[in-house]
Amino acid sequence: MSSTPIPATARPEVRIDPSDVGRRVSVRRIEGARDPATGRPVFRDAIGVLTSWDEHELTVATRDSEVRIAADRLVAGKVVPPFPVRPAEPRAVDPADLQRVAARGWPAVEQEALGDWTLRASAGFTRRANSVQTLGDPGLPLDRALEHVRQWYAARDLPAWLEVTSPGSPAGLVAELDRLGAAYDLTLVRTAPLAPLARAGRADAQRVRLARRADADWMSLYRRVGDDPVVARAAQRVLHGGPSVWFAAVHADPTLPADPTAPDHPTAPDRPRAAPLAIGRCVIDGPWACFGAVEVQPAARRRGLATAVMAALAARAAEEGAVGGYLQVEAENDGAITLYDGLGFTTSHTYHYARLPRA
Structure with missing residues (x-):
C-alpha cells in the first residue's frame, strides 16, 4: 500500500484551497501524537485568516497566534463568514493618548527623543x-527646542514639520511657531465603534482578501510612494510597522468566472494579476484599530469597495479584541470625509502640521 499522503484538496471535507488565501476559514488538523488514554488521533480546530498555503503547509492567523499546519495533516476546512462583531462603544480617550497610539501604528524609520517630544524621519515618506x-515638555526653552528641530531635519534634507495637538502640546508652542512664521495644515482625527462599520460592508466583505504583507499588487495601487528607491524602502518599513498590521485588497470583479483556473480569471496561473480594485490597511493596538491607505481605482469607485475593505478590516480587528476604530484625514479631503461620515466616524479632535520656514 502506498504511503503517499493524500493531497488536502482531494479530501472531501477540505473545501478550501490555495485560492482562498486571505479569507477567513475554519480548519481541522490531526495532531502527531495520539490520545494516550484511547489511542485515537487527536484533532485540533482553528478559525482565522488563511495567510499562506504551499505544497508543504498552510498558515492560519487566529485571534492571537499563527497556526502552521502540515498540508498532509489537514482533514477539514471551509470558508466561514467574517467575525460577528458585537456592539460596543470605544472608551473615551484623551487626544494625546490617541496620538501616541497613532504613532505606534505608523512608526518612523528613525526616531530621536527631545525631552518628551519625538523627532521622526522616514526619507520624506508622509508627514x-x-x-x-x-x-509634553521638550526639556528646553521652546525657541531652542525649535532650533534643534530645524537643524535635525536640515541635516536630513527634510522640511521641519511639527505635529501640534491641543490639548497635548506645550502652552506657548503655537505662539512661538507664529513668531517664526510657520505654515499650518489641519488634520481631523475621527473615531467610530467597530460593530456598525463591520456591518456596513458585510455583504461584500467576502470579496476582500487579507494579508500580513503588502505585496507588489497592493503597492501598485498605493499612491504615496514614488520611484525613489530610498523612499520606497522607508515606505515598506513604515507600512509594515505596528503591533498587528493587516492589508486588505479586492481583486476579482464578481462578473468574472469563479473558477480560478479559468484562463480569463485574474488569478489564473499564466495570467499576470492586475492591480487590485481597492486596498486598505489596518493596525490593531489593544482596543483601537487604525484605518488608512484606503484607495479605489477610479473606474471601480461608487461600488461600495472602500466600505467592503473597511468592513473586512473592522471584523478582523474586532476578532483580535478591538472595539473602536480611528483614522486621520486632511481637513480638505471632502470625498474621504463624506465616506467616513457615512460609516459612522465623528471627529474626536484635530491637530495641525506646522512647517518651520528654513533658516
Missing part, C-alpha cells in the same frame, strides 16, 4: 513619519 510629535 506623519517625518514630523515631531510635540506631546
Whole structure:
C-alpha cells in the first residue's frame, strides 16, 4: 500500500484551497501524537485568516497566534463568514493618548527623543513619519527646542514639520511657531465603534482578501510612494510597522468566472494579476484599530469597495479584541470625509502640521 499522503484538496471535507488565501476559514488538523488514554488521533480546530498555503503547509492567523499546519495533516476546512462583531462603544480617550497610539501604528524609520517630544524621519515618506510629535515638555526653552528641530531635519534634507495637538502640546508652542512664521495644515482625527462599520460592508466583505504583507499588487495601487528607491524602502518599513498590521485588497470583479483556473480569471496561473480594485490597511493596538491607505481605482469607485475593505478590516480587528476604530484625514479631503461620515466616524479632535520656514 502506498504511503503517499493524500493531497488536502482531494479530501472531501477540505473545501478550501490555495485560492482562498486571505479569507477567513475554519480548519481541522490531526495532531502527531495520539490520545494516550484511547489511542485515537487527536484533532485540533482553528478559525482565522488563511495567510499562506504551499505544497508543504498552510498558515492560519487566529485571534492571537499563527497556526502552521502540515498540508498532509489537514482533514477539514471551509470558508466561514467574517467575525460577528458585537456592539460596543470605544472608551473615551484623551487626544494625546490617541496620538501616541497613532504613532505606534505608523512608526518612523528613525526616531530621536527631545525631552518628551519625538523627532521622526522616514526619507520624506508622509508627514506623519517625518514630523515631531510635540506631546509634553521638550526639556528646553521652546525657541531652542525649535532650533534643534530645524537643524535635525536640515541635516536630513527634510522640511521641519511639527505635529501640534491641543490639548497635548506645550502652552506657548503655537505662539512661538507664529513668531517664526510657520505654515499650518489641519488634520481631523475621527473615531467610530467597530460593530456598525463591520456591518456596513458585510455583504461584500467576502470579496476582500487579507494579508500580513503588502505585496507588489497592493503597492501598485498605493499612491504615496514614488520611484525613489530610498523612499520606497522607508515606505515598506513604515507600512509594515505596528503591533498587528493587516492589508486588505479586492481583486476579482464578481462578473468574472469563479473558477480560478479559468484562463480569463485574474488569478489564473499564466495570467499576470492586475492591480487590485481597492486596498486598505489596518493596525490593531489593544482596543483601537487604525484605518488608512484606503484607495479605489477610479473606474471601480461608487461600488461600495472602500466600505467592503473597511468592513473586512473592522471584523478582523474586532476578532483580535478591538472595539473602536480611528483614522486621520486632511481637513480638505471632502470625498474621504463624506465616506467616513457615512460609516459612522465623528471627529474626536484635530491637530495641525506646522512647517518651520528654513533658516
